[in-house]
Amino acid sequence: MTTVLPPDHPTVLNPRIGVLLVNLGTPDGYDTPSMRRYLAEFLSDPRVIEAPKWLWYPILHGIILTTRPKKSGQAYRKIWMRETNESPLRFYTREQSNRLATRFETENVAVEWAMRYGSPSIPDKLDALLAAGCHRILILPLYPQYSAATTASVQDTVFAHLATLRRQPAIRTLPSFHDEPSYIAALANSVRDSLKGAETPDHLLCSFHGMPRETLDKGDPYHCFCQKTGRLLRDALGWPEDRFTVVFQSRFGPKEWLQPYAEPTVRDLAKGGTKSIAMISPGFVSDCVETLEELAIGLKEVFEENGGEHFTYIPCLNATDASIDMLESLTRRELSGWL
Numbered sequence: 660m661t662t663v664l665p666p667d668h669p670t671v672l673n674p675r676i677g678v679l680l681v682n683l684g685t686p687d688g689y690d691t692p693s694m695r696r697y698l699a700e701f702l703s704d705p706r707v708i709e710a711p712k713w714l715w716y717p718i719l720h721g722i723i724l725t726t727r728p729k730k731s732g733q734a735y736r737k738i739w740m741r742e743t744n745e746s747p748l749r750f751y752t753r754e755q756s757n758r759l760a761t762r763f764e765t766e767n768v769a770v771e772w773a774m775r776y777g778s779p780s781i782p783d784k785l786d787a788l789l790a791a792g793c794h795r796i797l798i799l800p801l802y803p804q805y806s807a808a809t810t811a812s813v814q815d816t817v818f819a820h821l822a823t824l825r826r827q828p829a830i831r832t833l834p835s836f837h838d839e840p841s842y843i844a845a846l847a848n849s850v851r852d853s854l855k856g857a858e859t860p861d862h863l864l865c866s867f868h869g870m871p872r873e874t875l876d877k878g879d880p881y882h883c884f885c886q887k888t889g890r891l892l893r894d895a896l897g898w899p900e901d902r903f904t905v906v907f908q909s910r911f912g913p914k915e916w917l918q919p920y921a922e923p924t925v926r927d928l929a930k931g932g933t934k935s936i937a938m939i940s941p942g943f944v945s946d947c948v949e950t951l952e953e954l955a956i957g958l959k960e961v962f963e964e965n966g967g968e969h970f971t972y973i974p975c976l977n978a979t980d981a982s983i984d985m986l987e988s989l990t991r992r993e994l995s996g997w998l
């Protein structure tokens with residue numbers, strides 16, 4: 660029996676499943692106004708800067724947003740993708756989404772991507788998925804190591820948007836995947852590929868984005884998850900423990916951040932006679948200003964200025980086959996019972 664809907668009934672779409680990849684966000688341009696807009700949104704997030712607003716806002720609007728946009732814009736300028744006029748983070752996130760979508764073409768699954776800060780926004784992409792009939796949505800924050808500043812901020816934004824809706828979709832969120840075998844295998848392969856045909860470097864540095872040290876004391880598991888990824892990667896490679904170090908980069912502000920810091924470690928290695936190092940940054944699924952400018956340009960210079968000779972930067976997983984295989988296996992696992 661077919662049900663006849665009244666002529667003024669809203670359109671009913673065939674149910675679909677949505678997958679939303681979410682990355683941090685990035686400015687629309689490296690000019691100072693674009694940088695200021697991006698940094699203002701990012702650094703006003705209470706998940707990122709946990710200080711009370713009355714204390715933080717005068718510093719943010721009085722000092723940070725008057726000085727940092729220009730300085731950070733210069734860093735973005737060095738790594739900007741001229742052909743598509745966008746940052747590498749946006750380019751690779753879109754590529755990952757497009758390539759993942761092809762793996763689900765025949766399965767009634769829509770794959771989209773969004774940025775936590777800037778565009779395309781999470782609310783816009785949730786609305787697009789809903790408009791396409793997706794009433795079951797998997798949120799896939801592209802952060803292998805959970806932290807409140809990143810993963811929780813994505814989830815907050817998703818649920819804040821859902822709070823405005825009458826008809827909410829069912830939501831699943833991807834857990835931290837810092838110890839997933841497919842992720843560790845992809846990292847290990849990328850190290851082997853990057854070092855193929857060259858002499859094994861004296862030291863392998865595994866660099867993660869830093870976080871304020873107090874977040875560890877407050878119970879954020881990020882530090883432990885980074886250490887675990889590092890240990891599993893070293894095991895997978897069979898790399899000697901005394902020639903492998905986990906470090907933390909991108910310190911922001913005057914407070915203590917997670918240690919050891921990347922820059923002094925690189926300097927000390929070079930000064931201590933280490934001639935060749937390789938550097939991987941497993942906490943970033945896509946190359947971005949923090950990897951391409953800070954590590955591949957900045958730390959290479961620090962190493963060479965202090966007596967080091969060979970610095971190898973190992974690219975992020977980006978949209979390689981291994982990366983898409985990993986994203987597909989994580990997605991299929993999380994969609995179990997829905998597909």
Ligand SMILES: C=CC1=C(C)c2cc3[nH]c(cc4nc(cc5[nH]c(cc1n2)c(C)c5CCC(=O)O)C(CCC(=O)O)=C4C)c(C)c3C=C
Pocket residue numbers: 683684685686706707708727731746748802806808809868869870871909911942943946947948949
């Ligand atoms: C991978 C996980 C990340 C964590 C954890 C993280 C914490 C964190 N970051 C800042 C401040 C800044 N981060 C900036 C850039 C940036 N951060 C991440 C990821 C993490 N951040 C990425 C992927 C990027 C690059 C974005 C891109 O467009 O390429 C920046 C902007 C650049 C700059 O001005 O230096 C700032 C600022 C804090 C304070 C923080 C934890 C509390």
Ligand SMILES: [Fe+2]
Pocket residue numbers: 868909
């Ligand atoms: Fe950051």
Ligand SMILES: [Fe+2]
Pocket residue numbers: 882883884886
């Ligand atoms: Fe820890």
